Amino acid sequence: MKFKSLSSTITVAICAMSIFTISSCEKEEEILVPAPPGNEFITTSIITATNSADASDVQVVRWVDLTPGDAVGPTQIDTLKLRADATYNCTIGILDETVLPAGNIGEEISERRNYHIFCFYPSGLSGFSMVATDVDTNVPALPFGMENKITTGGTGNGQIEVALKHQPNVKDGTCDPGSVDFNVVYPVIVY
């Protein structure tokens, strides 16, 4: 008798548990929670290069990937076309174009300039350099690079890699420490 009542109690308990496990779930997983508003994704990098000897020679090149962080590659990569033996004053813009109007991430990076640095790695071009012209507010001040200068040499085809490094507490003016926030490559033609 006792056995019967106990086993039936257990059976009921197990059934109750099973029902509980099936039905009581809040089905939270069915709601796909979007990223909180305000978070921005880097989709676009723009270099605006102005020839220091010819204010009408302004080059604006864009690198765009509207699906950031996936294996589907960029949708637009412009070629930077520069004159030989010239200098260009450049600014770099970084945008979030997943929203309208686009979010200006460049502004925030500029605010966080004390632990960010832009690094430039040209290749395949002779006499070509790209160096920071602005500094941060560290003491002593260290290069930042959102504003910079390109000096071209002879004609040719090559590329310039632009990297933004994140260097909290370790910024020393070089590109070695820290992690990469951003790293894109533009083809370059010097003519």
Next chain:
Amino acid sequence: MFQRLFLPAFILLCIGLNRTEAQSDCRLILTGKIYCADDQKLIPGAILFIDMASKGTQSDSTGKYVFPELCKGPVRILISSIGYQTLDTTIVINRNQRINFMLKASDIHLHYFEITANYIANQELQTVTKNTLEKKELLELQGLSLGDELKEIPGVNVLKSGATISKPIIHGLHSNRILILNNGVRLEGQQWGSEHAPEVDPFIATRLSVIKGAGSLRYGPDAIGGVVLVEPGALPSEKSIDGELNLVAESNGRAYTGSATLQGAFGKKTQGLSWRIQGTNRTSGSLSTPDYNLDNTGTIQHNYSAAIGYSRNNYGIETYYSRFFTRFGIFSGSHVGGDSTQLIEAFERDAPAVTGDFSYKINRGFQEVDHALWKTNAWYHFKKGGKLTAVFARQTDVRQEFGFNLPFTSNGVDLSNFPEADFQLTTHSTELVYEHKPIENLSGSIGVNFFTQGNVFRGLGYRSLIPNFRNYYGGIFLIEKLSLGKWLIEAGVRYDYRFQREYKLNPITLLKETPEYSFSNYTGNVGFTYKLNRKISLQSNVGKAWRAPSIYELNVDGIHSSTSTYEIGNHNLLPENALNSTASIQFKSDRFDLEIGGYYNYIANYIYLRPSLEYAVTYEGTFRIFRFVQTDAVFKGVDIQWNYRLNNHLSFESKTGLIWANDLEKDDYLTLITPNRFDNRLKYDFDRLGKINHPFIKIGFTAIPEQKRFPVNGDFIPPPKGYVLLNAAIGMQAGKKNPIVISITAENLLNQRYRDYLNFFRYFADEPGRNILLRIHIPFTIIQKTTQKNFNQ
């Protein structure tokens, strides 16, 4: 007299009359009777086994047993009988003695293979290869992570991500291929990640066991590699309050860990009611290699658990709650990012670009894991024999990952405390097992499991790493064991069904998609144990197991930042099917013990990451793409463990793990397979020095040769060189009854510089250097057990 140190809390011990006749050293007689602790009835046919002497006997029809010709000194006795908990105790014999033992009705029949009815049985008799670290051994490992503790078992290694994250590898397999049973409940965390450590506090365990090989039959699918059992002691059953305090201090990382347990049982009217509370706190600063600090490798951990139980003669109920919380920094040198050129530069550096100084502070680039388990189980013994056990458990696992970079936001929203990735997994599981009354020599059980889990992803990422999902899962199993003289034969069959529905956004159409998967299959095991004589036993087991592809393997599509690879899952992956054979031979004698175990694990559709020749171009740079693919694979190897006791003082212990793993389709080696491993130790026990007991000195080394068996093109850089680490320890016990145990251990004594093949951060930094650990174990008693009072009189 009575070494409580080795005594699990569940043991009841009664003593009869002592005869005080002096005898020569090895002609002592131990005799007495075996009772049931609940109803005081005599138990005929109980099996008694003396560990060191390899002596066995059985209680007769009146419950009486006799052990002739015992030597003076401590002996470990194992007593088992069907339906009762195995009693494992150490007593000191110094004259002819009569001791009556009481066995408690078993409330854990989950470990079916422990219940053996062979004529001469002990706990090690089983058909699957199982190794256990007992409390005594665990005391010497306290403060380490679960994975590092399990490394003591030959054939077990650890997979690491830096110095703070480690998880066990059994016979070359890890993560989702290993089940971890936390107090009898399948641990359900975010184990799909090879850099996600198990969410378990090792201090809750009084025993840690590893089943090497397919353990799916009892515990459900996925256990192709093995099962780890984290077993707390049973609750005390007799009026008492006692506990223990464990303290560990470490030089590397200046870590300090404290863990305390307090447990008790009531008497008289509330007889049968018992409880336990336990808590652990651990703080570690950044670790250092012989040459430099490992920046941002601090850890904190707060864990606690509580249990309360009520049991009578034929039924019992227990509820248990445990909480595990950890926050740990991600080694800053591992987050190089950028394209492969920058990565290769980082690999080639001797030291990371930034090493920083020692700090307890955990900076950005950290993760938090909060795991809660609530379990209630009940059991009932039927009058005519047989037993029913029911378990219900609920687990929540919250894992939050905070990136190195503060999120970008221009509209004033503060996202600094918002995790980049946040996974919340909730699991409900139930289990019902009926163990039938033995029919002649046949014992067995039938059971059903059911579980469901839901995973919710929230985070800042543009896309989630794994989608939200809901799982339903059910299984039924039957296990029977036949005991025939020297033979023990066991066989079992199991059927499982699994259904999974994913919830995700299509990145192009932005519509919700709900792909569904279902998997089902059979599992089976056949095995035997043959006890040739008192010294030699053989065992073998053949098991079939399977594993459905994990959510990560099916879905991942993104950058794996610590290795700078871009990983892509595959929706068309098929379940893995394994056929696992193990065989072992055990030899035990007074001075020499040997165990050799071999395995051959064939896995059809083995899932692994293979480098493709493609690249993913993203705003963070260009990454090499790795894809999840399948092949047929074989894992085979040998584990050897032996120890030799030259005399009562000097002993030598050796452990070897050898493994080969091949990709049968490509006729090549598999990547990331454990190198061979050799551990050797020499111990000198002084027995007594003045008032201190068992002062010892131990010296040993671990040798890991270079892994030469790896596929070409399977990795960025070849496996690191082999290494040899020297370890040493000294220790002692103070006090007779509840000895305080103190030890000082030096790991990597020579401060060797090395890198380990199975550490994902080997690309960026060396392994930690010398670590000196001070361990103190303080047991205490507030209210003594009455039987023990009698015993001590």
